[in-house]
Amino acid sequence: MASKGKASVKIEEDMRIFIHRQIDLFLQDEHQTEFDFPTNLTNQHRAYIHDYVKNKRLKSKSHGKGDGRYLSIYKTSIAAVTHEDAILSLTPQSSKLLLEVQKGYNSDGSRDVGAKKHNAYRPHSTYLASVSPTVPPPLRGLANVLEERKRLPIAQFHDIILKCAHQNQVLIISGNTGSGKTTQVPQFIMEAAAQKNNPCKIICTQPRRISVVTVAERVCVERNEPLGETVGYQIRLESRVKRTTNLVFCTNGILLRCLMGKCVSKFLKNITHIIIDEVHERDQYSDFLLIALKDNLSSHPHVKVILMSATIESNTFSNYFNSCPVIEIPGRLFPIQSFYLEDVLFNIDTYNSSVKDVKRKILINMEQQYGRTHNSVTANMDDETILLMNDILEVCWIENSPEGFYSFFALVEEEISSIDFQHTETKMTALMIAAAKGYTEIVQKLLNMGANAFMKEKHNYTAYDWACFVHGNSACSELLQSALKQSEPPFSRSLTANSAKLLLDAYHTSVGDEKIDHNLIVDVISYICRSQPDGGILVFLPGYEDIQEQFELLMNRVSSSNLVKVFMLHSKMQTIDQHSVFKPVPQGVRKIILATNIAETSITMDDVVYVVDSGKVKQKYYDSLTSTSSLAATWISQACATQRAGRAGRTKPGKCFRLYSRTRLGALDQFTLPEIMRVPLNEICLHAALITKDVSIHDFLNKAIQAPSATSIKQSIRYLQKVGALDDEENVTDLGHILAELPVDARLGKMLLYGILLKCYESVLLIVSILSINDIFVIPSFQGDKEKAKKVRRELGEESFSDCFCFLRAYQRWIDTRPTAKQRELCNRMFLSHSKLTMVHDLRNKLHAHLCSIGVVKRYGPGGVEDINEFSNNWSIVKGCLLVGLYPNVCYLEKYSKTMKTRFEKKIFIHPSSVVGEKTMKRMKDKDSTLWLPSEWITFEEKYKSGRGSMIRCNTVVSPLSIAIFAGPLHLDESECLIECEHTDAMKCKIAIDDWINLTVESKLAKAVLHTRRLMNELFLKFIENPRTHQLSARDYAIVKCLAELLLQEDHALELTNRLESTVGANRRGCKSQDFRWKSEGFKHNMPPYGVRKQ
Known part of the structure; x- marks a missing residue:
């Protein structure tokens, strides 16, 4: 499909491969900052490079004139994005409570994030x-x-x-x-x-x-x-x-x-x-x-x-x-048998007019050099015999009688002419004429004599095409279709290297290979359905969007949709849809499976005989400098290409149609880039710190077969130090030991520990389980259902401006629905994945059992399940736990520019599936359609590149007070983070949470905020010294209760949902009654529950 906006620059494939390889090598070299391309590039090549590097965080510039003109590319430096000062404005009630906390609860000042040698908690199961x-x-x-x-x-x-x-x-x-x-x-x-x-x-x-x-x-x-x-x-x-x-x-x-x-x-x-x-x-x-x-x-x-x-x-x-x-x-x-793009373009009728023109010239040239195609006898015929054969075919076409063919048969039997002789002008064969006339017996005899059913006349129609056009589904068309399926395709026509390059250049300069050519895939599928024996077709596509686009195009272009059954196979689709692909289809129906790389090795379909390989896969890459993930369609490796082709040969000989050239296959990486070189290394670095004895984390990971970059290792170590899992000397802290023991990602583990400490355990446990399993919603199979799915999310999200809240409400609806059959109905109606919700439920129970087994959670008494769920329905304090785990994933909405920024992005966007984006559009306050949120701060689970921009997903709007207390490192030095405001009101100062987040607040409240933050962190450090035996004292409990009240008041002032259902997690199916018996009634406060707004 045509791309929207400015058309992308198209160049030849060999130049594209050369350019990509040079840029990849440049990016991999951490010491090289500039690269010059040679002067022999054309203007079109330079335009392509300028366009391509925009997605690679590179700059480009052309220099010189005429034949000496060349292009240079540069690496851009990463610097924190500046933003206007954020305001920490508090309600009178919150201000009063903060000052009371500062006055009533002194900090003990005895704990530091570096404290690590307590040895009370070191379990590692063997x-x-x-x-x-x-x-x-x-x-x-x-x-x-x-x-x-x-x-x-x-x-x-x-x-x-x-x-x-x-x-x-x-x-x-x-x-x-x-x-x-x-x-x-x-x-x-x-x-x-x-x-x-x-x-x-x-x-x-x-x-x-x-x-x-x-x-x-x-x-x-x-x-x-x-x-x-x-x-x-x-x-x-x-x-x-x-x-x-x-x-x-x-x-x-x-x-x-x-x-x-x-x-x-x-x-x-x-x-x-x-x-x-x-x-x-x-x-x-x-x-x-x-x-x-x-x-x-x-x-x-x-x-x-x-x-x-x-x-x-x-x-x-x-x-x-x-x-x-x-x-x-x-x-x-x-x-x-494998066929490549040049084979497909030459032997299959395609929609591409540029390819058709080149193909026509190649065929004419082949006829001039080697005689008429597929006719070895013609080259030895004299002009008089050729004229005679032309006359006989003309008589066969004009007269409405099969008798005219008898003269033709006689000349063929005497070996004067070939059975596949083509009329000099029309290129019609006797088989085509007999098919057009509907002479079934003549068609049968010609086929018995060896007539080639694949041959085409000058308009590229075969005998089968003529039979269908003139007579529809007739005995002739059935005979010819059977002959096509029983014979080899015309891929025996070989191309010279020059002809192949002409075809490929025509294709790549008109289509390119950045996007999937869905029309070409339909052409290949149509060819297989029309001319090949029975067998399923497996089409490899990069992602769900391509699968859906291919499905819709296929349905529009396939004339006999009742003769094909199309399946879509993707990891995020409903399990019932995935299982249906394994069921056999009725006799005479062709199975077509549109799939991602999930079909490469994980599953096997025995009825697949044909593979159509787009050569692309969606792969996740991580930029450690900007903490940005990118999910982009990239070329597969040669090993993956072999695996994909192998799907066609499981039960019988198969065919693989590779929609990339032999040249491209040779340029592919031999193997897929190891995961250790393209994902965040936070967990790996923590494990390395636990294993290593006398070497640094960097030196240990450098022993890998292919070591990750020093930058990636360094950034991950900094992250672990920032969250408190490692100290400045890369030693594992108390927190680091506990996080390594928990069977979830480190950031989720920290979230869980705060949930226990702040007595909102069950809500955080469910969120951790959901984030571990990934999105519990499914992608609608049909375009028309997309708006319905968005509406479901909107309703579940209420006024929370939080995807995690939406996930929790969806889980609550599912767990409250019985029996299983009704749960499945609910999932179908609300576009939820029943299998993933079941996995969430099982993981939640297993995580809880694990925490009980290691003594972090008790079943009864102080620290027991009822005790640590006192505030589980306080959504405001639950968001604080989310922020602790997700930091530094924080986004700021700048008021004057109305743009959202992160530390490294001047402008970032909310993912379309997020309820935050949906709510933002619904709650626009100004008529000029500027962006609006109830708070300027969003915490998010993931940031990833999409085209030239970046998006954030799994978002939650949080109050400025939450940022002040929960974001940043465990330890803040007041003398360094408290900054007097210059040239402004002397009554205000700034709190520097880190090197990017600054909050402007009244001076008298700044120290109270920092004091509350310090109290919170001291409670956590005390807790992780030995979570098995830790109990909140009366003083500590009072601090937690005040914090819960503060956060609730601030969210209420922002008109954000601040309460969860009181039955969250309690007495649910599958939860042992002795585990969950608390009455989650929250605590007394002077705020109305969620849903009741200020008048």
Whole structure:
């Protein structure tokens, strides 16, 4: 589809590849700040570069004149965006209460964020191997299962795998999809141990939780044993293992936790084998695990490590482990024929007029050089014979009788002419004429004699096209369609390198490759449906927007929609929609699946025979300098291209239509960029600090196969120091130890700890669970439902100006609806994901159980569930906990410019799905349509690039007082952060929360605000010294209660929803009654509940 606004510049593919490669290399070099392109670029090339670098945080400038003109690009420096001074204006009630707090509660001043050596809380579970390994029991598998195992390709490598594993400490097994390595290798080891009466303890990791469970279940089926005995699994907050379990499947993160802390030697002492599966996926945990394992192998020589990969990247891992041996296992794929963009453009009718013109010239040139296409006899015919054949075909066309074809048959049988002779002017063949006339017997005879049904006349119509145009669905068209499906397509027509370049240049200078060419995909699908044997079509697209656009275009352009069944497959779609793709379609109906990379490896559809690969994937990248994520459609790697093609050869020979050229394939990265090099490293750096002994975090991570950038490491360390998880010397603090133990992201863990301390535990627990699972809403399948989905969110959000509030209300509606069938109806009506809400519910229960098991939450009494939920319906204090966890993700609405800014963005936008943006548009106060919010401050979960701008999502509007108390580091030096205002009212001063957030406030209140903030932080530091035994004193409780009152008053003044439903989380389905029995009636205050506004 045409892009809106100014058209993007189009250039040839080879120049585009060259330019992108130079810019990528420039960006990767942290020391290079400027790069000059050569002088041989054209004006069009320079225009393309100017346009392209705008999305890369680069500047560009052209220099010189004429033949000496060249272009330079520069890296822009990152500096904090300035903004007008924010005002901290307080209600009279809040001002009075703050001064009372300052007067009534002194700070003890005895705690500092750097305090760390308390040793009261250092749990790191090593339950996976808490006892010595045992001898596994003998195999009890069923005979038919054993036979099935023997047929797997890996079975013939049984002996060599065991031998290599015995002789080497590290072994790599590279096996294609379907080889059986995941289920069989650990069983080989167990069965050998049982035969030799040797004890063994095997840990086998998988990158995804679902793989851990399914593989463990499959192995138990093959061994004919119950799950949790000899074979078990452990994932986050869920375990099916015993102390005597011989084979444990777990996630990479679980094993990583066992390697942290002081018990690593004890853990490895009881392990005989560690298997890291799917290591080629290069997720951040697997790369981190390899560093930790490599560091520990020399001191634990009895531990055998087996890395299993599905690609040829095995050499990279072999080199990392001192050239350890590699065993290659073949897969069970059928032959796959691959076609590239130049093949598609030449052999399939496309909508592109530029390509058609070039194609016509190429065909004329081929005819001039080699004779008429597809007619080997014609080249040897004299002019008189050619004229005779032209006359015979003309008679066949003019006369309404099949008898005219008999002369044609006679000449063909005497080998005077080819069966595919084309009329000199019209390019019609005898088969085309017979089809147009509807002569079924003649068509059948011509096909029996070998006539080519793929040939086209000068208007690019085949015999099948003529039959359909003249007679519709007739016996002739059915015969020809059957012939097309049983024969090979005309992709045998080969292009010279020059012809291919002409076609590709015509295509790329008219279409480009920045966006998906949905029309070309429809052309390919139509070709397959018209001319290929039965089989499903799997189309790989980058994201949901492309899937939806492709679906609508396909429905508009496919004439016989009842002959195709189109499915959309995306991770955010309803589970019921995803499951339907696996069901068979009726005979004669073509299945078409529009999918993202979720279909690359995670799932398999046996009826797929054809793959259409757009070559693009949406991938998340993180800019550590600006803390900005970007989700952009980028080129896949060569390894991914191989995986995608392999989807077509699961059950029979398949075909893959790659909508990128052979040149582009050669320019693709061999493998996907490792996750450790493109995601935030906060969690990894915290784990590194726990594991490292005598080296810095930076030096430890530099041991990775591909080390992350020094800038990314430095920024993550600064973040951890800012939130209090690390001290200035990179030592792990009390807070850092607790956050590392919690099975959630560090920022969510901190949020949860504040929820416990501030007695709003259940509400924060639910928000943490929801943010861990990701968006609980689904994307509507149809365009018309989008506005309905927005309305649902608006209604749930009330006047909260908060997406998290909306999520909580959605969860409440779902959990209050019974039975499950009605819950599903509710989800369908409100565009909610029933499966994700179920996951949220399960995670909430498991997190609660985990916090109880480590003693942070008690079941009864002080610190018990009822006690720590006293303020769970106070939405204002819940937002304070959100802000603590999400900081520094803060956005400011500047009043004079009416633009939203962050630390590094002069202008940022609210994501369209956010209720904050929806409410903003609904509550415009001025007629000039300027942006308006009840407070200037927003905290958000994520910031990401979208085109040339940035957006924030999962947003919550917070009061200036919340910013003053909860944002920033744990410790603020009053002498440094309290700044007198110059050239303004002497009665005011500034509070510098950090190097960007400044709040102007009355001088008499500034110290009271800082005093309250200091009291809050002291309570938290006291709490994390030992959360198991901590109890609020009467004084501490009074401080928390005053803080809750303050925040409630400020939100009320801003007309923000400040109360949650009083039944949030209480007595819900699936929650044990002994866990939740409090009456969440809040506390006495002089504010009306939410929904009641000032008059």
